[in-house]
Amino acid sequence: MSRAEPLHLRARWIVPVGRPAIEDGWLRIERGRIVALGRRNIAGSGRTIDLGSVVVLPGLVNAHTHLEFSDLERPLDAEGGLPGWIARVVALRRARPTGLEEAARLAASLRAGLAESLRAGVTTIGEIATAVPRGGYPPVGPRLRVYREALGLSFRGGVLPGVVARDLDRLRGSAGISPHAPMTVSKALGRALLRDAAKRGLPVTMHLAESLAELAYVTGGGGPFRDLFATLGAWPADRPPPVLPPSEWIGRLARARRGSVVHGTFLGEPPDPTALDRLARHRNRLGLVVCPRTTRLLSGRLPPVERFLAAGIRVAIGTDSRASNPDLSVLAEARELVGSGVTSPGEALRMMTSDAAWNVAHESLAGSIAVGRPADLVVLAPSGPFSDPLDAILHPDTRVAATLRAGRVLHGELPRA
Ligand SMILES: [Zn+2]
Structure with missing residues (x-):
């Protein structure tokens, strides 16, 4: 089909997010963008597909x-919680090939992950x-915000490591920066990374x-992480690590134009009790991302989403x-939260659309259906009759029938016009 020709998609429900759902709705796509949407009678000429x-x-x-x-078939063993799991990640990375062989493995893994993501809507x-x-990431597929991650306890200061700067140049407009975590990033490395992000x-x-093992390590230098890092030769057990607690990191992250805290499961708990209040104070710049099934696997509980929402924080x-997870489906994560009574269906919807787009600083392009935006859409097909679109979205038997990026079908198919 010609991308210049206007296309109308008609559906039993259109859920734009940020405005009420439209029953018997339609939307008009031109050159990959949404140019109109409405209810019942379609305004304007062009092809129409009734979904x-x-x-x-x-x-x-x-x-x-x-x-x-x-490319992993199943999550790594979670015995020993986060410290035990991180030891297995380190072992996995050390066992990988190097050079061209690893470059090929990485490229194949990225392609597999992008394709799986499209299948999940x-x-x-x-x-x-x-x-x-x-060559950067594959050009066709989901829109990306690629945070270049760095870690290291022995970095003493100076300019950003050259390999990080090179990768940021490769990423161009989709780049972001990620200091890995409080127990693995020295104050000096964090300073260099965040200075570069601001610049x-x-x-x-x-x-x-x-x-809690992270909080113990970054406030007193003890606990399972001390033993792990000593074993790995990452930091000598007889010296205090040059690290900061989460509350200190939050103040530093808030100097960027946009940021997100990932997990935050124990934010505000002793021995770092002010961290959640600090995050709430910076909520116009910093959001929070929860990964429910991973938190349940590694911490034995679901994330305290209600505390974050009550503090006015945008949660993704x-x-x-x-x-740490069997698949890349955010719908499955949302079903977990709603099914456990942690969030309402409406909250879960924003957490996987508009508020998630804000967290990755793509809110002007993604996260809602509106005139002028790219036609990034997912078509969900419930298995039987339904009346409430939110119930249908969150029903486990509902299938992703098609995924469109800028008006192009990248997964599944649409009926013929
Ligand atoms: Zn992660």
Whole structure:
């Protein structure tokens, strides 16, 4: 089909997010953008496809994942919680090939993760990268915010490591920066990373307060992380680590134009009790991403989303990676939260669309259906009759029938006009 020719999509429900759902709705796409939407009678000429008894949503946003692990068949063993799991991630990375062989593995894993995301209805991704392929990410697929991650306890100061700066140049307009986590990033490395983010105007993200072991390590230097890092040779056990608690990181992250805190499960708990209040104070710049199934796997509980929402923080859903999660479906994460009574269906919807787009600094392009925006859409097909579109979206038998990015079908298919 010609992309210049106007196309109308008609659906039983269109759920734009940010405005009421439209029953018997339609939307008009021209040159990959939404140019009109309405109810019942279509205004304007052009082809029309009737999608039938489906729900059309803005393409979903996965605000946090690590696609480098998309080639794993199943999550790594979670015994020992976060410290035990991180030891297994380090072992996995050390066992990988090097050079061209690893470059090929990484490229294949990224492609697999992007394709899986499209099958799950995801058109925008907040991706964490420890390496960026020479040619950047594949040009066709979900919209990306790629946060170049860095970690290290022995960095003493100076300019940003050259390999990080090179990867940021490769990423161009989709770049972001991520200091990995409080227990793995020295104060000096964090300072260099965040100074560069501010200078380049890049959004930032960081794993914070994911476990009590993290809080113990960054406030006193003890606990399972001390043993782990001593074993790995990352930091000598007889010296205090040069690290900061989450509350200190929040103040530093808030100097970027936009940022997100990932997990935050133990934010505000002793021995760092002010962290959640600090995040709430910076809520115009910093949001929070939860990864429900990963938190349940590694911490034995779901994230305290109600506390974050009560503090006025914009909360997004992420899947985290295939190293801690069975798939890359944000719908499955939302079903987990709503099914456990942690959030309402309406809250879960914003957490995987508009608020997730805000968290990855793509809110002007993604997260809602509106005139002038790219036609990034997901078509959800319920398995039977339904009356409430939110119920249909969250029903486990509902299928992703098609995923469109800028008006192009990248997964599934539409009926013929
Ligand atoms: Zn993560």
